[in-house]
Amino acid sequence: xxxxxxxxxxxxxxLLFEAHAGLxxxxxxxxxxxxLSAVEFEVITRLARSPGNQLRMTDxxxxxxxxxxGVTRVVDRMERDGLLTRRACPNDRxxxxxxxxxxxxxxxxxxxxxxxxxxxxxxxxxxxxEALAALLDGLRRVRDAAHxxxxxxxxxxxxxxxxxxxx
Amino acid sequence: xxxxxxxxxxxxxxLLFEAHAGLxxxxxxxxxxxxLSAVEFEVITRLARSPGNQLRMTDxxxxxxxxxxGVTRVVDRMERDGLLTRRACPNDRxxxxxxxxxxxxxxxxxxxxxxxxxxxxxxxxxxxxEALAALLDGLRRVRDAAHxxxxxxxxxxxxxxxxxxxx
DNA sequence: GCCCAACGACTGCCTGAGCAACTATAACCG
DNA sequence: CGGTTATAGTTGCTCAGGCAGTCGTTGGGC
Numbered sequence: 589x590x591x592x593x594x595x596x597x598x599x600x601x602x603l604l605f606e607a608h609a610g611l612x613x614x615x616x617x618x619x620x621x622x623x624l625s626a627v628e629f630e631v632i633t634r635l636a637r638s639p640g641n642q643l644r645m646t647d648x649x650x651x652x653x654x655x656x657x658g659v660t661r662v663v664d665r666m667e668r669d670g671l672l673t674r675r676a677c678p679n680d681r682x683x684x685x686x687x688x689x690x691x692x693x694x695x696x697x698x699x700x701x702x703x704x705x706x707x708x709x710x711x712x713x714x715x716x717x718e719a720l721a722a723l724l725d726g727l728r729r730v731r732d733a734a735h736x737x738x739x740x741x742x743x744x745x746x747x748x749x750x751x752x753x754x755x
Numbered sequence: 756x757x758x759x760x761x762x763x764x765x766x767x768x769x770l771l772f773e774a775h776a777g778l779x780x781x782x783x784x785x786x787x788x789x790x791l792s793a794v795e796f797e798v799i800t801r802l803a804r805s806p807g808n809q810l811r812m813t814d815x816x817x818x819x820x821x822x823x824x825g826v827t828r829v830v831d832r833m834e835r836d837g838l839l840t841r842r843a844c845p846n847d848r849x850x851x852x853x854x855x856x857x858x859x860x861x862x863x864x865x866x867x868x869x870x871x872x873x874x875x876x877x878x879x880x881x882x883x884x885e886a887l888a889a890l891l892d893g894l895r896r897v898r899d900a901a902h903x904x905x906x907x908x909x910x911x912x913x914x915x916x917x918x919x920x921x922x
Numbered sequence: 923g924c925c926c927a928a929c930g931a932c933t934g935c936c937t938g939a940g941c942a943a944c945t946a947t948a949a950c951c952g
Numbered sequence: 953c954g955g956t957t958a959t960a961g962t963t964g965c966t967c968a969g970g971c972a973g974t975c976g977t978t979g980g981g982c
Binding site: 591592593595596597598599600601603604605606607608609610611613614615633636637653700704707708710711712714715719720722723724725726727728729730731733734735 | 759760762763764765766767768770771772773774775776777778780781782800803804820867871874875877878879881882886887889890891892893894895896897898900901902
């Protein structure tokens with residue numbers, strides 16, 4: 589089968605995508621044990637690492653892979669589940685913040701150790717330090733080239749996504 | 756901000772996921788110029804590289820990231836668009852094949868060169884050969900560890916996914 | 923040969939997400 | 953100030969995809 593599909597470029601993409609899919613599936617499974625979807629985990633993580641555990645809806649959308657309407661709906665669900673609240677923005681009445689509640693922080697704290705363990709088990713722990721460094725270095729260059737700068741021109745400074753994106 | 760989110764493991768996952776998201780977006784854009792979604796491209800690619808340009812529905816599902824019902828529906832759409840046909844399986848009347856039509860092959864041939872170019876532009880061309888080799892080596896190990904063996908126990912021998920999986 | 927379990931494909935129902943339209947507010951500009 | 957334009961968030965509509973249930977087919981046990 590001397591066809592075009594054996595092209596090394598295809599193989600390269602395949603590896604990256606399958607690695608992503610594999611990790612994604614593992615993470616999703618673990619997150620669901622704690623009642624969080626991958627998207628919800630990303631949302632709550634982004635909020636929890638922001639000053640005041642809050643972010644304006646638009647900024648949240650820019651930091652995640654969601655559209656603003658997508659954010660509206662995730663926040664709806666998570667608010668219903670008590671993990672988040674909306675808070676009015678004092679100086680701009682159009683804006684509102686999504687804020688992590690105490691219950692949300694607790695849920696996140698229950699989830700994170702297992703999540704880090706999964707990362708180590710299926711990803712970082714699979715490689716010795718130099719190989720991992722080389723991998724990350726390559727990924728960083730690809731990311732810098734290809735990443736559409738966080739879905740919306742928000743600052744996006746240096747934080748790397750931390751979830752298991754559906755995919 | 757000395758918080759847990761600066762953990763190098765989080766950063767590593769973030770890099771991988773952002774690289775994937777970035778490439779995914781680029782590929783999706785190029786594929787849509789040719790009227791194909793990422794999933795459709797994966798489907799037609801998988802079929803085109805199989806003997807007879809065909810695959811049983813179940814096997815197709817196993818090779819893609821789709822469930823069997825998902826496959827039923829993609830094939831529905833692509834059949835409607837004239838890219839694929841269903842063909843009855845002679846020795847098992849439960850099964851049916853999805854077959855790429857001439858139009859489907861043509862569409863694929865129109866799409867592939869640009870796709871390969873995108874891969875080179877945003878991924879493989881970003882790194883010198885040794886760095887690329889190191890990256891792929893790391894990815895392969897992560898993939899082998901984490902990949903849930905192709906979503907369903909099908910053979911899955913050695914072919915690396917070739918699409919831009921929405922992810 | 924007959925029955926029952928397993929399997930392949932399809933369908934109904936539901937959820938999640940995007941786009942485009944809409945409302946309310948803010949900012950800019952004369 | 954008054955009016956126009958841009959922005960933040962929400963909502964209606966649509967569509968893709970998964971799960972679970974269905975129907976026809978197959979194969980194995982007896």
